[in-house]
Amino acid sequence: MNNKKQILITGASSDIGIGLIRQLMISKQYLIIGTCRNSERLIKLKDELGDFLTIEADLSIESDVNNIKEYLQKNNLSPSKFVHLAAPDFRYLRFKDSHWEDFQREINVQLKSVVFLLQAILPKMKQEKSGEIVFVLSSVVRGIPPAALGHYTSIKYALLGLMHSLVSEYRKTGIRINAISPSMIDTRFIATIPEKLIEVVTENHPLKRLATIEDVVPAIEFLLSERSSYINGENLFIDGAGA
Ligand SMILES: NC(=O)c1ccc[n+]([C@@H]2O[C@H](COP(=O)([O-])OP(=O)(O)OC[C@H]3O[C@@H](n4cnc5c(N)ncnc54)[C@H](OP(=O)(O)O)[C@@H]3O)[C@@H](O)[C@H]2O)c1
Numbered sequence: 001m002n003n004k005k006q007i008l009i010t011g012a013s014s015d016i017g018i019g020l021i022r023q024l025m026i027s028k029q030y031l032i033i034g035t036c037r038n039s040e041r042l043i044k045l046k047d048e049l050g051d052f053l054t055i056e057a058d059l060s061i062e063s064d065v066n067n068i069k070e071y072l073q074k075n076n077l078s079p080s081k082f083v084h085l086a087a088p089d090f091r092y093l094r095f096k097d098s099h100w101e102d103f104q105r106e107i108n109v110q111l112k113s114v115v116f117l118l119q120a121i122l123p124k125m126k127q128e129k130s131g132e133i134v135f136v137l138s139s140v141v142r143g144i145p146p147a148a149l150g151h152y153t154s155i156k157y158a159l160l161g162l163m164h165s166l167v168s169e170y171r172k173t174g175i176r177i178n179a180i181s182p183s184m185i186d187t188r189f190i191a192t193i194p195e196k197l198i199e200v201v202t203e204n205h206p207l208k209r210l211a212t213i214e215d216v217v218p219a220i221e222f223l224l225s226e227r228s229s230y231i232n233g234e235n236l237f238i239d240g241a242g243a
Contacts, residue, residue, distance in 0.1 A: 004031040007224070008079035008121065009071075009087030010113060013041040015187035016136065018164065019213035020220055025049045028033040033077060035059075035068055035086070054078075059086050059113035061106055067242070069120040078124040080223065081224050082133045084114045084159075090189050092148040114159070118166070123136040129174035132224045133161050133166075137235060139183040139243035156181075160235060167233035178223045183239035185211040205242040 007024065012018050012034025018041065024030045032052035034042055042054045055071050057064035072078070088109045114135070125131030133173055140146065140153045141160050159179070166177045184190060184201055190210075202210055216238055222228050223236070237243065 003189060005029055005081060006031045006033060006077055006079040007081040007083065008033045008035070008036045008117070009085060010117070011084070011136075012036050012054070013038065014085050015189065016185070016216055016220075017083075017085050017211055018042075018045060019217045021045060021052065022049065023217050025052070025222055030081075031077075033072070033079060043174070054196060060088070060108040062108075062112070062116075065113050065116045066118060072120060078128075078132050079121055080125060080128065082121060082131070083119070083136070083220060083224070084117075084134070085108075085136045085151075086110065086113065087136075089192070090152070091192055093151060094148045095150045098151055100181045102151040103154065106151050107158075110155045111158050111162070114162070122170070125175050126170070126173045127152040131173075131175035133175070133177040134220050134223045135163050135177070136220070137181040137239060137241040138178045139181050139237060141181055141235070142237060142239075142243055157211075163235070171232060176223075176228070178228070178231060178233065179235040180216065180219050180223070181235055181237045181239070182211050182216050183211065183243045187213065205240060207240045207242065211240065 009017055009028050012021060013036035021032055034052060035041060035055045037058050039054045039056045046052060055068050057068050059065055086109055090103050125165050137156045137159055140149060141156050145153045163177050163179050194218060202208060219236055219238055
């Protein structure tokens with residue numbers, strides 16, 4: 001277990017997170033540390049795949065984020081890889097109907113959490129002269145985004161900005177920070193979107209389908225691996241040229 005590469009995944013209980021864990025567990029090279037709001041899905045996954053570490057934390061609550069940092073410290077864990085997947089439940093919300101709290105929730109779960117966690121894990125990565133970080137953004141950061149997603153789109157852009165500024169500061173340290181930006185993926189994240197709208201999106205897409213977890217997970221895996229060692233500061237669009 002000690003020789004394994006430690007990988008921290010926020011939103012590990014997401015459909016993408018579970019797909020990624022399944023894939024990473026195959027090689028037996030990784031010690032996975034998965035954080036989520038409700039660990040039920042991850043506990044079931046452990047029964048199926050074998051043991052990995054889980055931390056239950058609501059990222060909208062600062063003390064919960066600090067608990068993750070404390071857990072890492074107490075257990076002498078220093079992840080050399082980090083995937084940031086967590087995002088609040090998806091919903092369309094017209095700007096005229098939105099309140100600051102809607103933006104604040106996205107900021108807390110998606111942006112503030114990652115700032116806090118990176119401040120905890122980057123120093124060790126820098127010392128080790130090695131680290132791979134992947135932010136999961138969205139194709140909303142290309143061109144004109146869909147309407148009624150101001151709260152979501154602004155924070156994905158903020159994460160993109162953070163990714164670029166971290167690269168600027170850390171590019172000589174052996175730490176790589178990249179992002180992926182998928183278009184609509186067939187996961188439970190889109191469960192609140194009316195079926196009719198999903199049909200329209202599918203029909204208008206050049207490939208006549210939504211993205212799948214299998215389209216996304218290999219890209220994350222690649223950006224975490226040595227095979228992408230000359231790729232730093234990139235935002236990879238996974239949208240089938242449909243966004
Ligand atoms: N599906 C899409 O169409 C799509 C497209 C582009 C980008 N993405 C991005 O992909 C990522 C994962 O999405 P997914 O499609 O796999 O969706 P998902 O299954 O709904 O995953 C959302 C994840 O965020 C976690 N989360 C939500 N609120 C939280 C909170 N307050 N504290 C801690 N964790 C919280 C959830 O934890 P619990 O399970 O514990 O609630 C879950 O792990 C997100 O960043 C999303 O923006 C998705």
